[in-house]
Structure formats: structure tokens, C-alpha cells
Amino acid sequence: MGTQIRKTYRGLNPSMLRDEVRGLLHRQGIAAVEIESQTYGLSSGATQSRITLALQTRGGPENQSQCGSVHILGSPRDETKILLEVDEALCPQERVSAFQEDLDFVLGSYEMKW
Numbered sequence: 036m037g038t039q040i041r042k043t044y045r046g047l048n049p050s051m052l053r054d055e056v057r058g059l060l061h062r063q064g065i066a067a068v069e070i071e072s073q074t075y076g077l078s079s080g081a082t083q084s085r086i087t088l089a090l091q092t093r094g095g096p097e098n099q100s101q102c103g104s105v106h107i108l109g110s111p112r113d114e115t116k117i118l119l120e121v122d123e124a125l126c127p128q129e130r131v132s133a134f135q136e137d138l139d140f141v142l143g144s145y146e147m148k149w
Contacts, residue, residue, distance in 0.1 A: 037103070038131050040119040042138075044145040049084045049109035052117060052142070056088070056105055059137045063130040066091045067105060081111030092125060102126040114147070 044052065057067040067088040075083045090103040103121035110116075121131050139146075 038121045038123055038128065040117070040131075040135055040138075042117050043147045043149075044115045044117070044142060045147050046113055047115045047142065047145040049086055049107050049115050052107055052115055053086050053088070055141060056107075056117070056119075056138070059134055059141070060090065062137065063134050064093050065102065065126060065130065065134075066093050077111060079111065083111060084109040090119075090121065090126070100125055 053069070060067045067090055069086065070089050071085070071087040073085045075085070077083065084107075086105075086107040088105040088107075089101055090105065092100055092102050102125035103119065105120075106118045108116045123131075
């Protein structure tokens with residue numbers, strides 16, 4: 036069974052979000068390794084960005100295993116979306132909850148509430 040965290044932020048640079056997510060996950064013993072970072076041009080001249088991170092439990096090389104992923108999408112409308120998926124069998128719910136609390140504290144003022 037997996038856990039998902041979905042959030043939309045206004046006025047937040049996708050690269051800043053990536054860096055914050057990596058730092059907050061590191062505090063919980065989860066390594067976020069960048070797999071892909073792309074920027075797409077639009078006909079209007081604006082750009083969109085896409086960042087994908089793989090999540091791994093930390094430990095020695097023989098003890099690391101992929102436990103989830105993070106997808107960050109930046110749109111030209113000044114919105115940045117994040118989708119974090121974690122496999123609860125490999126990463127305890129307490130770590131995910133602590134990460135979400137830290138994320139809400141640090142970036143809560145940027146979050147769009149629906």
C-alpha cells in the first residue's frame with residue numbers, strides 16, 4: 036500500500052521546491068536522487084519545468100532500496116505542483132507524516148487551498 040501527498044503552490048520556483056523536498060526527506064532518512072529535469076518552451080514564450088526524483092531508504096549500499104518517487108511540475112501560470120508517492124512497506128508512515136508536517140510548516144504560506 037502506498038501513500039500519496041499532492042500539493043499545489045503559487046509563487047514557488049520548482050527548483051526551490053526540489054531543494055526543500057530533498058532537504059526535508061534527508062532529515063527523515065530518505066535520499067532523493069534526481070532522475071530527470073527538463074524545461075519545455077511554449078508558443079507564448081513561457082516555459083514549463085518537470086523534475087523527477089527517486090526516493091531511496093538510506094543506509095549502506097547493500098541496504099538501500101527504492102521506496103517511492105517525487106514529481107514536480109512548474110507551469111507558466113506561476114503554479115508548481117508536487118506529487119510524492121511512498122511505499123509504506125519500505126518507509127514507515129511516521130517518516131512520511133513527519134516529512135509532511137515539515138513541508139507544511141516551511142512552505143504552507145505558498146500552498147493553494149482548494
